[in-house]
Amino acid sequence: xxxxxxxxxxxxxxxxxxxxxxxxxxxxxxxxxxxxxxxxxxxxxxxxxxxxxxxxxxxxxxxxxxxxxxxxxxxxxxxxxxxxxxxxxxxxxxxxxxxxxxxxxxxxxxxxxxxxxxxxxxxxxxxxxxxxxxxxxxx
Numbered sequence: 001x002x003x004x005x006x007x008x009x010x011x012x013x014x015x016x017x018x019x020x021x022x023x024x025x026x027x028x029x030x031x032x033x034x035x036x037x038x039x040x041x042x043x044x045x046x047x048x049x050x051x052x053x054x055x056x057x058x059x060x061x062x063x064x065x066x067x068x069x070x071x072x073x074x075x076x077x078x079x080x081x082x083x084x085x086x087x088x089x090x091x092x093x094x095x096x097x098x099x100x101x102x103x104x105x106x107x108x109x110x111x112x113x114x115x116x117x118x119x120x121x122x123x124x125x126x127x128x129x130x131x132x133x134x135x136x137x138x139x
Contacts, residue, residue, distance in 0.1 A: 034103060038090045044083050049102060051091060062093055062102040070105045078107055086110070 037060060039053035052059045070080045083089065083105065092104040 034092050034094055036090055036092050039088070041083060041085050041087045041089055044085060049083065049089075049091070049105070051089065060100065062091055062100045064102040064105070068102050068105060070107060072107055073109065080105075082107055 037051060037053050037055070039051040039056075039060070041049060042052045042059050043050035047063060049062050049064055050059045051062065068080075070078050070083065072078050087110055088108040090106040090108065091102050092106075093100045093102045095101075
């Protein structure tokens with residue numbers, strides 16, 4: 001009877017150990033945080049995009065990969081060839097070690113600055129008046 005109890009205890013122990021390993025394997029969660037930054041493209045090379053951010057005094061360098069997506073403001077895909085220096089963008093990125101890896105680049109429309117033009121000076125208005133003077137003399 002002692003041996004049956006030992007086998008049962010060993011089986012229960014093995015089952016608990018197996019379930020613990022299984023539960024631990026399924027509870028592993030990898031969490032990444034995506035951050036965004038908006039600015040103007042100052043450099044676009046075969047593996048990096050440099051942005052002069054509205055919030056940072058120094059340009060920020062992002063690495064992009066084949067998995068990086070490029071979209072317009074409406075979320076429609078655009079070709080990466082559209083990205084060029086001077087273009088406003090928003091970059092969604094994650095930090096991998098000491099690199100900022102762009103996962104999504106939203107290409108915004110370039111803002112054209114309209115410089116108001118002062119109206120041309122108005123031509124002088126010439127107003128012509130005719131005056132009739134009647135002189136009456138008495139004799």
